[in-house]
Amino acid sequence: MKPALLLALAAPIFARASDVPALTAAMKPFADSGEVAGVVTLVADAEKTIHLSATGMADLDSKREMRTDDLFWIASMTKPVTATAVMMLQEEGKLSVDDPVAKHLPEFAALKDAQGNPASITIRQCLTHSSGLAEAGPAEAGLVTLADLTRVVAAKPLQFSPGSQWRYCQSSINTAARVVEVVSEQSFPEFLNKRLFGPLGMKDTSFYPDEAMVRRVATSYARDKDGKLVKVPITFLGGKSISDTNRYPRANGGLFSTAEDYAIFCRMILNRGELDGKRYLSPESVKLMTTVQSGDLQTGFTPGCAWGLGWCVIREPQGVSAPLSPGSFGHGGAYGTQAWMDPVKKRAYILLIQRAGLPNSDGSDIRKAFHQAAAGL
Numbered sequence: 001m002k003p004a005l006l007l008a009l010a011a012p013i014f015a016r017a018s019d020v021p022a023l024t025a026a027m028k029p030f031a032d033s034g035e036v037a038g039v040v041t042l043v044a045d046a047e048k049t050i051h052l053s054a055t056g057m058a059d060l061d062s063k064r065e066m067r068t069d070d071l072f073w074i075a076s077m078t079k080p081v082t083a084t085a086v087m088m089l090q091e092e093g094k095l096s097v098d099d100p101v102a103k104h105l106p107e108f109a110a111l112k113d114a115q116g117n118p119a120s121i122t123i124r125q126c127l128t129h130s131s132g133l134a135e136a137g138p139a140e141a142g143l144v145t146l147a148d149l150t151r152v153v154a155a156k157p158l159q160f161s162p163g164s165q166w167r168y169c170q171s172s173i174n175t176a177a178r179v180v181e182v183v184s185e186q187s188f189p190e191f192l193n194k195r196l197f198g199p200l201g202m203k204d205t206s207f208y209p210d211e212a213m214v215r216r217v218a219t220s221y222a223r224d225k226d227g228k229l230v231k232v233p234i235t236f237l238g239g240k241s242i243s244d245t246n247r248y249p250r251a252n253g254g255l256f257s258t259a260e261d262y263a264i265f266c267r268m269i270l271n272r273g274e275l276d277g278k279r280y281l282s283p284e285s286v287k288l289m290t291t292v293q294s295g296d297l298q299t300g301f302t303p304g305c306a307w308g309l310g311w312c313v314i315r316e317p318q319g320v321s322a323p324l325s326p327g328s329f330g331h332g333g334a335y336g337t338q339a340w341m342d343p344v345k346k347r348a349y350i351l352l353i354q355r356a357g358l359p360n361s362d363g364s365d366i367r368k369a370f371h372q373a374a375a376g377l
Contacts (some may be wrong), residue, residue, distance in 0.1 A: 026373035027083060030366045031056030034229050035355070037221050038066030041370060042259040042350040043377050046270040049263060050347075051124075058218040060229060068259060071204060072352045073216045073234050075253040075333030079173050080289070081265065082251040083127055083310025085191060087285040094183045097124040097309065104179045107154040111258040112151045114157050118341055121162045123179060126172035127309040128294045132158035132173045141238055146178040146248050149204035166297040166307065170252040173310070177251030190248045199278060200264050204259040207249040214242050217256065220335055232356045235334070254335065259350050262339055266348035271340055290329040290343075301332070301362040312362075314340075320368040323375035332362040336369070346351070349374050 020043070027039045028282040030079040042049060083218060088318030089095050093105065100106040100120045113132075134156035137147065143149050144294075153171045160167070170365065177188045184191050186211040189207050197205050204213065221229040236250060271289070273281030292315060294307035304316035314321045314328040319326070324374050330340030336353040337360075351370045 008305075012074055014132075017225045018049055018051055019053040020374075020377060021237055023051055023370070023373045024053040024055055024377070026369050027053075027055045027366070030124050030369070034223070034227065035131040037101075037229055037355075038218065039354070039366070040066060040068055040070065040259045040350075040352040041374075042068075042263050042272075042348075042352075043062050043374050044225055044263045044267055044348045044350075045229065046267055046346050049260070051102050051374070052259065059220070061231075062353055066218065067216070069216060070169050070352075071209060071213055071256045071258055071356055072337055073217070073220070073333070074255050074257050074262065074337045074352070075335060077257075077262065077263070077333045077337055077339050078251060078253050079310045080175050080269075080339075081192065081255065082177050082180075083289050083308075084199050084265075084269075084281065085125070085188070086123065086127065086176055086197065087281055087289055087309070088195060089180060089183050089280060090126050093284055095123065095179060097127065098122055101126065101175060101179065105150055105154070105175070107176075111223070112157050113153055113161065114159070115340075116157070119158050121158075124293070124309065125167075126176045128307050129166050129169045129172060129299070130163050130294065130297060131169060131172045131175075131176065132160040132164075132167070133169055134168065135171050139313055141236075143248055144246055146181060146251070150175050150178045166294055166299040169194065170250075172200070174248075176249065176310075177249070180251075184187060194350060196280065198266075199280070200268060200275065202261045202264050203269070204261040205236055205255060207247045207254045207256075209256045213256070215259075216355045217242060218352075220354040222355065233354075259352050263348060263350055266339060266341055266350065270343070270346060271346055286327055290341075301360060318364040320363055320371065323371040332367075334361060336360070336361045336364055336366065338367050340371075347377065356367055 040054045043051040054068045058064045058066045110118045121131040183267035222232045224230045272283040273286045289309045292306040304318045306313045306315045311329045325342050328342045332338045336355045338351040341348045
């Protein structure tokens with residue numbers, strides 16, 4: 001038989017090899033029951049994808065089936081990317097995570113605590129959600145740059161003494177990203193595109209997807225009072241197009257991506273900062289980000305967790321995280337997306353759905369079923 005014919009016959013076998021039937025089957029009931037419209041799952045090791053499949057619908061009205069290359073709003077899965085950018089600049093000696101934010105952002109020199117006394121926060125506190133910074137309110141939703149945002153946040157009193165407690169804080173992560181802009185002399189999207197997304201080949205990851213990418217974005221849904229899935233907007237867009245660039249790059253949760261694109265980032269982290277012969281971070285920086293930096297502070301969002309720098313760390317696996325090893329790390333997103341890495345098993349687990357209104361997106365039944373089904377891979 002000719003070699004070309006052999007390759008043609010083998011191609012479908014290789015295409016199916018990454019679909020682990022037991023894992024796909026574990027996701028199907030969630031789509032069939034209307035818990036979600038559709039789902040993409042991926043499991044990878046440090047070198048390759050082991051499993052990749054799509055189940056259900058990307059859009060119920062048009063009956064567009066979910067595809068493995070569909071884009072999702074990955075929301076707070078953006079935060080580990082932001083932390084990675086900070087660590088890249090620390091390695092270059094351009095900042096330290098223990099720097100006062102005011103060293104790089106002068107507006108924070110006038111920061112006050114709740115009693116009106118002078119206060120100071122560090123980049124480390126921003127990345128561990130222990131800064132006490134206030135959030136931007138609805139009136140600030142129309143801000144178009146991170147510089148605009150940090151000026152507003154710096155003018156507000158702190159919610160608590162820095163380092164005294166853990167409180168999930170969007171403005172903290174955006175403040176860290178603004179430091180990246182000032183220190184690198186680039187916009188945050190430019191920095192990520194030049195230093196991370198471009199070199200890694202993450203062509204489908206962006207704050208501002210173009211029109212071709214928008215056509216692949218999975219529709220977001222929530223359940224109404226009768227349990228039926230209904231379309232809902234992506235909250236932070238304020239009715240604007242996904243491709244509209246007239247909004248600040250939300251380093252706290254503004255990225256859109258695909259399972260395979262985000263898996264590239266995960267594999268680099270699993271490889272302790274290196275991928276395909278190129279080093280992006282030192283092993284020491286990866287360890288600092290992905291091990292507990294929050295001390296004994298009580299943190300969310302599921303029991304047994306603590307916080308690294310921009311990453312959630314599973315100190316004691318239990319409940320939804322029970323199949324993972326102690327020391328696993330990752331992050332979830334508002335509409336149920338999840339990405340977790342197990343450094344003992346050397347696996348990355350990615351679950352992409354677009355379901356608003358989950359009581360706790362990190363504690364969802366679908367995440368639990370996904371981890372259980374993937375545990376043996």
